[in-house]
Amino acid sequence: GDSVTQMEGPVTLSEEAFLTINCTYTATGYPSLFWYVQYPGEGLQLLLKATKADDKGSNKGFEATYRKETTSFHLEKGSVQVSDSAVYFCALQDPDKLIFGTGTRLQVFP
Amino acid sequence: DAGVIQSPRHEVTEMGQEVTLRCKPISGHNSLFWYRQTMMRGLELLIYFNNNVPIDDSGMPEDRFSAKMPNASFSTLKIQPSEPRDSAVYFCASSLVERGGNEQFFGPGTRLTVL
Numbered sequence: 001g002d003s004v005t006q007m008e009g010p011v012t013l014s015e016e017a018f019l020t021i022n023c024t025y026t027a028t029g030y031p032s033l034f035w036y037v038q039y040p041g042e043g044l045q046l047l048l049k050a051t052k053a054d055d056k057g058s059n060k061g062f063e064a065t066y067r068k069e070t071t072s073f074h075l076e077k078g079s080v081q082v083s084d085s086a087v088y089f090c091a092l093q094d095p096d097k098l099i100f101g102t103g104t105r106l107q108v109f110p
Numbered sequence: 111d112a113g114v115i116q117s118p119r120h121e122v123t124e125m126g127q128e129v130t131l132r133c134k135p136i137s138g139h140n141s142l143f144w145y146r147q148t149m150m151r152g153l154e155l156l157i158y159f160n161n162n163v164p165i166d167d168s169g170m171p172e173d174r175f176s177a178k179m180p181n182a183s184f185s186t187l188k189i190q191p192s193e194p195r196d197s198a199v200y201f202c203a204s205s206l207v208e209r210g211g212n213e214q215f216f217g218p219g220t221r222l223t224v225l
Contacts, residue, residue: 032212043114043201043216044153089153096141096160096207098214102152 002027002094006101009087013080013108021075021104023064023090032093033057033066033073038103039086047075047088080108114217116202122223128190131220134183135204143214144177144187145201153201159185160207192224 007022025033032051036044048057050066050073057064062077073090085108090101115134123129135142143158157167159179167177174193179185189196199221203214 034213043203043218044214045216046213049213093212096212097143097155097158097166098212100153 002031002092002099004090004092004099004101006088006090006104009103009105011104011106013106015082015108015110016079017108019075019077019080019084019106021088021090021106023073023075023101025071025073025090025092027071027092027094030068031095033064034091034093034098035062035064035073035075036089036091036100037086038089044089080106082108082110084108114202114204114215116200116217116220118220119218120221120223122225123192124225125193126191127224128188129192129196129222129224131187131200131202131222133185133187133202133217135185135202136215137183139204139206139215140182141205141207141212142179142185143203143205144185145203146198147201147219148198156187189222192222194224197222197224 003026034049035047037047038044048059050057053068055066064075087103087105089103091098117132141160144156146154156169157177162179177187199219201219203216205212205214
């Protein structure tokens with residue numbers, strides 16, 4: 001069945017560092033892909049999405065490109081802030097529910 | 111829009127008691143999802159409904175768990191009897207299922223503690 005694999009966390013960075021969180025998927029066809037973020041004590045909220053190959057989703061300085069050749073959807077940000085500390089979930093659509101990865105905790109220190 | 115509303119936000123109960131969690135989805139959404147989140151198992155999909163009909167309940171851990179959606183604006187997740195291993199944060203999410211990327215909107219969650 002379809003699945004999502006994320007890099008293990010936690011990812012620990014200093015403020016203004018470059019961020020990459022890896023996400024790869026296994027799916028039949030070309031599902032829509034998502035990144036969700038969960039701040040402490042809150043529910044998940046959509047960060048960005050891409051609906052077809054080569055699409056780039058972006059929001060709040062975060063970006064991810066749908067790469068069908070490598071079945072990947074890596075999350076990147078050029079300069080992280082302390083306020084970006086959260087858990088990040090990669091997900092794919094299958095077809096009317098979402099399959100989530102295990103989440104990657106990001107900790108940003110000043 | 112108020113977003114997805116869940117109640118209660120926190121519930122502390124004793125083993126063996128019945129627990130009912132409630133969810134009001136976003137108006138106009140046609141799908142509703144119940145998730146459970148724990149440190150050990152991460153985020154698990156328990157059940158989801160489309161147009162008030164349960165579509166997939168394969169994630170429901172056992173018969174002690176049941177979920178209903180009597181109408182488009184309300185759903186419940188019931189645990190009877192509750193056990194300490196049910197302690198977790200339970201999230202409800204809703205979406206408007208259509209072709210293309212279907213964003214799910216999550217509620218704030220109910221933190222359940224079973225003593």
